Amino acid sequence: MFQHAGIAQSLRPFAKSDIRLDKRPETATSAVLSGMPMTYPRGAEIYGEGEAFGHIYQVVSGVVRSVKLLPDGRRQISGFYLPGDIFGFEAGDVHHFSAEAVVQTKIIAFRWQSLIATGTRSIGFFHELLNVAMKDLRHTQAQLLVVGRKSALERVAAFLLEMSERSASPNFVELPMPRHDIADYLGLTLETVSRMFAELKELGAIALDGARRVHLLDRDRLAGASTN
Amino acid sequence: MFQHAGIAQSLRPFAKSDIRLDKRPETATSAVLSGMPMTYPRGAEIYGEGEAFGHIYQVVSGVVRSVKLLPDGRRQISGFYLPGDIFGFEAGDVHHFSAEAVVQTKIIAFRWQSLIATGTRSIGFFHELLNVAMKDLRHTQAQLLVVGRKSALERVAAFLLEMSERSASPNFVELPMPRHDIADYLGLTLETVSRMFAELKELGAIALDGARRVHLLDRDRLAGASTN
DNA sequence: CGGGATATTGACTCTTATCAATGCCCGTGG
DNA sequence: CCACGGGCATTGATAAGAGTCAATATCCCG
DSSP: OOSOSOOOOOOOOOOGGGSEESSOOOOTTTHHHHOEEEEEOTTOEEEOTTSBOOEEEEEEESOEEEEEEOTTSOEEEEEEEOTTOEEOOOSSSBOSSEEEESSSEEEEEEEHHHHHOTTTSOHHHHHHHHHHHHHHHHHHHHHHHHHHHOOHHHHHHHHHHHHHHTSSSTTEEEOOSOHHHHHHHHTSOHHHHHHHHHHHHHTTSEEESSTTEEEESOHHHHHHHHTO | OOSOSOOOOOOOOOOGGGSEESSOOOOTTTHHHHOEEEEEOTTOEEEOTTSBOOEEEEEEESOEEEEEEOTTSOEEEEEEEOTTOEEOOOSSSBOSSEEEESSSEEEEEEEHHHHHOTTTSOHHHHHHHHHHHHHHHHHHHHHHHHHHHOOHHHHHHHHHHHHHHTSSSTTEEEOOSOHHHHHHHHTSOHHHHHHHHHHHHHTTSEEESSTTEEEESOHHHHHHHHTO
16 A cells, blocks of 8 residues: 655755756846746755745756655656756645656746736737646646556556657657656556566567667557557 | 446437527627537537537536546546536647536536637736636646555545535535546546445445435544545 | 436456565766 | 676565456436
8 A cells, every 4th residue: 555655765965055046047027038047956856845836947958757745655746847848837826746856957947926927928928828737737637547547558658658759769768767756657666667668578569778768669569558 | 457348328318409509609709708608418528539629618507527538448537527617728729538517517618719819818817717727737636646646445535525625515515426437537446436435434434325425424534544 | 116227245356566585787986 | 997885677476455247236217
């Protein structure tokens, strides 16, 4: 029942100063368009569950995971954000997930109040924001189907196809996150994820070059295993 | 593995004419604010997966479920919409879920193009839309945690607490949907849902008055079983 | 009051979690 | 440059939770 009581990720510890503001923040009026660039080391928290909501973020480089924890340590990752992706939307005034850097990650933060200030923004801009939020919604709904109704093999296959679609070279996928994160994204354990990788290998659908480099050998077989 | 191949819900069949437009639609310009009221019988589809996206909807009375099917019939429900709720957001130009009436349901449809037409709408209105979409996102993310990481008992307990929060009388919940829908919302089978209701009864957390009427006897015990 | 849909309960199976041992890879320091 | 060490990943044995199949039971609705 308790799937990993010890989440305490043995991160290489980082000093608070490792989280750095890459440029000086602009004054309130001029910051509206530009945002603040920040750099976070591997494992650093960008914002925490329960913290006040004040910014939305865009990934410049690196990878971010959106995380929710149960009191006993069980963890769910709702998504991974890659360069170009915008994250951190909140309906209320506190964050309901936390966001963490999976690897060293550069991010631009935009003040929400500045973004939505009436008069400084066009309706087209709002429409754009709405579109980003709706895409995130669509992704989360799709993930709900994966987690709620697919078998372990199907989930892992679906994950690889998703990563492949977001990758520059479709048949070669670099996984920046450990098995543990993949497991918590898919609602599985890391052991099961590992076993499913092995099974996909046996099926001839993929080949592994180390744990983090995946070649998609047979896309059809992978799609077959994923049941889309 | 196939969790319910025969989704073919034995609905009391309905004629297409059962889906009725309650008032004449207004002309394009005057319809912007008012929308079209429609009535759907139990089980009727409001829109289908893959259909063109053109409207968003508000529930007036009844209940709507948002549904996604796998080719083999496995089904996931991403949410239930109650009177007052707005649903049907889509980032692209097709629906990625379908929406169905759980019971006879009255709905108002708003043309998306009219809603977002530049010049007809204020930024405050957009902000409101964005807020609704973000709330839906938050709900779906929360549900992902429930489905990805909670045990069967915890899922059912969480479901009852959710319904209770949305109910007029917090200690008495009327469930308009069958066990099958609850199961597909929680990523379980209807048998397991039924067993968990029995277990919660044994625990003294709830009492059942028929299958659809639930008394929350001991809210703390229910919250304890749900692990929030 | 009857009948079909819906729900409950039981027996058994199977997938995935858990616990545990080993292996691998990479960065660091000798 | 090689050896060491630690996190990460793989693999194995077993257990547990939920699914499946099947037999009633109950509840609406006409």
